[in-house]
Structure formats: C-alpha cells, structure tokens
Amino acid sequence: MDSHHPDIPTLLKDAGLRVTPQREAILTFLMEYDGHATVDEIYKAIHPTFPSMSMSTVYNTVKHFAQVGLVKEITFGDNASRFDINVKPHHHLVCRKCGALIDFYMDKLPSFSLPPEANGFAIEDYHVEVKGICPSCQRASAV
Numbered sequence: 001m002d003s004h005h006p007d008i009p010t011l012l013k014d015a016g017l018r019v020t021p022q023r024e025a026i027l028t029f030l031m032e033y034d035g036h037a038t039v040d041e042i043y044k045a046i047h048p049t050f051p052s053m054s055m056s057t058v059y060n061t062v063k064h065f066a067q068v069g070l071v072k073e074i075t076f077g078d079n080a081s082r083f084d085i086n087v088k089p090h091h092h093l094v095c096r097k098c099g100a101l102i103d104f105y106m107d108k109l110p111s112f113s114l115p116p117e118a119n120g121f122a123i124e125d126y127h128v129e130v131k132g133i134c135p136s137c138q139r140a141s142a143v
Contacts, residue, residue: 006031015068022050026061027070036074036082036101074101076129091127095134097141102134 008027009019017023025046030037033045043058062083066073072084076094086103093102110128114121133141 011070015065015070017064017068022046022053022057023061025049026058027065030062030065030071030083030085033085036084038080038082040080042083074127089125092129093134094129094131095137096131097133097137100134100136104130 008024008031011027012019012023026042029042029045033041039055039059039062042062043053043055046053046058062071063073065071066083069087070085072087074082074084074092076082079099082101084103090103090105093104094100095102106128109123109126
C-alpha cells in the first residue's frame, strides 16, 4: 500500500460498499486528482483501463460515494457536478473565467439573517461560494 493513500479496499468496505476494480480505480483517481473532478474527467481517465465501463456507471458510482460520505458532491448552478475527495467542511473560491475551484476554510458559521419564513429552520450544512477572477486569469487579461 502507498503510504500517501489510505487502503482503498478498506475505505470501500468501511463505507459498506462491495470492493470492485472499477470502484477502486475511481476512488484512486479521485485521491490522486488535484482538484474537483467531473464525471467526464473521471470517465476519460478510467476508460482506457476499463473500456466496457459506461459514463453512467461512473456517474452512479461517484453519486453512491457521495451518499456514503467518501466524496463530496459540489454543484454550482447549471454546471456539471464536481466530486471532491476532501469531505471536511470547507468552501470554494470560484473563478468566473476558467472555472477553477480553490478550497478555503472558515472557523465558524458566517453571520447572516434568515428570513421570517425560515423561523425554526435547523441548519445542517452550509457552503460558501465566493466568485471572482483567479490570479492566472487576471495575469492573462493584463497581457
């Protein structure tokens, strides 16, 4: 076992999932991917090794991973879902030009006022999305 990665079969078993080569490959890809992968990116990376695996199999697998807490699904408006191996509570800076997602952390729930209709609403989770232009895109625009 690579010292940089947890034991993938154990992670799958601990999540209550049957260990299959496809699941192992998808989870390994997500652990090695630098960023927040789309189903299309996962499919393109895994397909050469598993040519009979369909895009819907990849989609269903990562959705299942999200349901059991192995990954976090991130959705932004109408864009494709992205899947993040970092399941710790965190937030994202989103570049409006290139779509880059950059993780950031906050120590406490931000202060805001809920509308009267939400009286008694029990907050279970929250995600802050900050949109702007990343440094790379700013530099490219300055040229």
